[in-house]
Amino acid sequence: MNNTHYDLEHARHEHIQAAPAEPDDYPDFYFEFAGGGRLHIDWQKGTVLSDQNGVDPQDVLRVVLGRLQYLDGRLLSRENSIAITNIQQAIMWLDERTRDRTSRGVEGTETQ
Numbered sequence: 001m002n003n004t005h006y007d008l009e010h011a012r013h014e015h016i017q018a019a020p021a022e023p024d025d026y027p028d029f030y031f032e033f034a035g036g037g038r039l040h041i042d043w044q045k046g047t048v049l050s051d052q053n054g055v056d057p058q059d060v061l062r063v064v065l066g067r068l069q070y071l072d073g074r075l076l077s078r079e080n081s082i083a084i085t086n087i088q089q090a091i092m093w094l095d096e097r098t099r100d101r102t103s104r105g106v107e108g109t110e111t112q
Contacts, residue, residue: 049108058094061087 031039044054065087072080101107 047108058091061091065091
């Protein structure tokens with residue numbers, strides 16, 4: 001398996017390691033953080049209509065949204081509120097894309 005390393009600007013992170021899957025597939029991502037801790041994301045491969053086998057960007061955004069809402073509930077901050085709003089917008093636009101594709105009968109295909 002061929003691993004690719006990306007350096008992050010933020011000092012808390014050492015690097016992101018992306019492990020490509022099959023050609024034409026979405027690569028899985030392994031995040032390694034300074035001081036320990038790892039995050040592995042198994043991206044959806046193919047369409048959810050044929051087989052749910054991973055997560056999509058909306059799933060990951062919903063997890064981050066939940067965490068930020070929890071933190072903001074403990075200590076309100078303008079920055080958290082702005083981040084929450086922008087993540088909600090990102091989810092809304094990705095869901096809108098799905099609704100549009102469904103209404104056009106192309107959801108679950110590679111047709112644009």
